[in-house]
Amino acid sequence: MQLPTIQRNNYALRPWHPDDAGSLVKHANNPSIARNLRDGFPYPYTLPEAKKWLDMVGKNRDDLILAIEVNGEAAGGIGLHGLKDVYRYNAEVGYWLSEAFWGMGIITDAVGVMVEHAFTQTRWLRLFATIYEHNHPSMRVLEKNGFKKEAIHKKTVMKEGKLLDEHLFALLKEHWI
Numbered sequence: 554m555q556l557p558t559i560q561r562n563n564y565a566l567r568p569w570h571p572d573d574a575g576s577l578v579k580h581a582n583n584p585s586i587a588r589n590l591r592d593g594f595p596y597p598y599t600l601p602e603a604k605k606w607l608d609m610v611g612k613n614r615d616d617l618i619l620a621i622e623v624n625g626e627a628a629g630g631i632g633l634h635g636l637k638d639v640y641r642y643n644a645e646v647g648y649w650l651s652e653a654f655w656g657m658g659i660i661t662d663a664v665g666v667m668v669e670h671a672f673t674q675t676r677w678l679r680l681f682a683t684i685y686e687h688n689h690p691s692m693r694v695l696e697k698n699g700f701k702k703e704a705i706h707k708k709t710v711m712k713e714g715k716l717l718d719e720h721l722f723a724l725l726k727e728h729w730i
């Protein structure tokens with residue numbers, strides 16, 4: 554699934570390229586990012602990991618996986634991952650950004666762009682995200698885009714040796730303005 558490059562005020566959304574590996578390592582190699590994501594996003598984030606991930610993204614035709622470019626470098630990522638079978642009208646939203654650019658409103662804006670794309674250009678009717686209990690900035694990003702907290706899954710995540718609650722946020726197309 555593709556989307557043309559979208560240039561915003563202080564960042565751009567664009568496809569990933571194989572030559573993003575260096576900037577991916579530079580910006581993704583951070584335990585403060587990895588602790589909020591699934592274990593497939595490792596710490597340390599090495600060059601071989603980056604190349605393997607970029608290769609996988611290059612072959613993926615089902616999901617919408619974009620780089621967030623800031624100051625000419627791939628400094629983050631955002632994606633919509635479609636579910637299958639009876640869940641095929643759902644897509645999971647995921648994102649991360651280089652710590653150097655946190656608090657500038659970039660992810661709030663990028664989630665808004667992806668929501669609009671999902672609800673105007675795809676079949677998806679429900680978008681959702683699951684957030685670990687300590688990740689208040691990410692919950693705020695979703696709330697600012699109209700997502701509602703639907704559930705707290707108690708002690709379902711094992712991360713850094715601790716069991717964590719996970720907060721499920723969702724947005725229905727029929728509630729999207």
Ligand SMILES: CC(C)(COP(=O)(O)OP(=O)(O)OC[C@H]1O[C@@H](n2cnc3c(N)ncnc32)[C@H](O)[C@@H]1OP(=O)(O)O)[C@@H](O)C(=O)NCCC(=O)NCCS
Binds near residue numbers: 685
């Ligand atoms: C979560 C993350 C994506 C946010 O990106 P960002 O571009 O910095 O987010 P924004 O600047 O758009 O918005 C962050 C909001 O959280 C708020 N915030 C920051 N720290 C906060 C805290 N401790 N408690 C509550 N809100 C907080 C900000 O004030 C802002 O809200 P506001 O505009 O109402 O003031 C980024 O911190 C990140 O990459 N974290 C690591 C990976 C991650 O958590 N990914 C999501 C997994 S679900």
